[in-house]
Amino acid sequence: MNEERIAELLAELPPGPEAWIRAAQELPRARREIERLVTLADTDAELRAALLADTTGALRGVGLEPAPRVVAALHARLRTGA
């Protein structure tokens, strides 16, 4: 493989948007936090109502970026558990 071919191949893989990568990297923690919030909400109806009313704020509260996908996942879990 000569240097020009190497250069060509390097150009084949530009970086993706950083926010997407960060969201994918946060996936395990996001899932854990969602599980924890849902477990807490299972025993506390008021908390569940509060979480449903302000899902974005709740996620921020536990240090997660409230990406639409994460918000939707928490919402769905809270509704399913209700």
Place this chain on the structure above:
Amino acid sequence: MSKGSDPVGQSRLGARDRMARGDHAGVAVARGEVGDDEVRGRARCAGRGRGSRHRVGCREAGGVLGDVDAEHRRVGRRLRDRDRHVGGAPERVAEQVVARGSAIGRDRSGERLGRSAVGGSVLRTQEHRPARDRLRLRSRTGTAVPLARGAVRGIRDQRCRLLERARSQRACALEFPVGHDDPQSRRLCVTLSSIPAYSFPGHMAEAPTDAELVARCRVGDDAAWALLVERFARYVHAILARAYRLEAHVVEDTFQDVFARVYEQLPKLRDDAAFRPWLAQLTRRLAVDALRAGARERPDDGELIEYLDIAADDAIGELEQALTVRAALAELPAHCADVLDRFFARDESYATIGAALGIPAGTIASRISRCLAQLRKHLEGRSAAPAPSGWR
């Protein structure tokens, strides 16, 4: 404006064509950063021979010749200034310099030197002695003092931390009290990070293989997951956006779907070393699903999806090779990996790269040339050695 009335535009178009044919120097013209004539000179720095024509080409381009010694002298001056300025910690800096010089450099007589030569205190060392013997510190009185084993380990650990930070956060300047926004400090950092981690025997210097990462992810290691995502994000993104040509908003959703599925299905993966083909297959399946979901509104797209899926084979084959090159790139010294990534993958201009790395824009072409040659050699070494599966 028509092509005929826009010579600069023509030049850029020509440069893009040349880039498509593998002439990477055409990129600078295409970007409008420099004139075509200037680039012809730079192209000789960045791409071709390394003999006298190469050197002339670099001079023609107005760039500073890639004189490693000169760069070392500059860093040496910087270090000496720092010694005077910081007062309390000259030894630490000197140790770092000696440590980073442990594996590189020869003087004109061919004798191996530590890179401590950059600080003005040349330490002649023997090539095959153990690392701890090679690491010697010249004190201010001029006496060469062998470093204790613990000090070597400290340097090694510090070096690896530095390298890791430089690679992942590009923030190694934080190691130094001169302020990380200072361009000289950044350059010092970049230069200090030029020793590959594998120069330090006995330390986990190489990047973990895919199989190792997968195994760590399985037991809930978040850091391993983050690294796995970082390693394959470009690959997944390229399959979706380039091989299957999905629309931007679909790419984003599918990208997240891919990693969500990977996270869920990783425990079911039978062979950890087969992660890469498994990921490619998963990504392809989700890309086709996304195309089919879009095709519900356009029933005529059925044939097009089949065509895209077949055509994606070639594109993915190319991306496989690109991934192998990236894996080799990750094993180069950080300053090389960084400059090549910025120029070729991120498509940054010389000016942008120079500002980000704190180096004169005129030296970038020669640095690219040197680093490309180094990458080629490294790739040759990798293909000659029996390769473990995965990233390595």
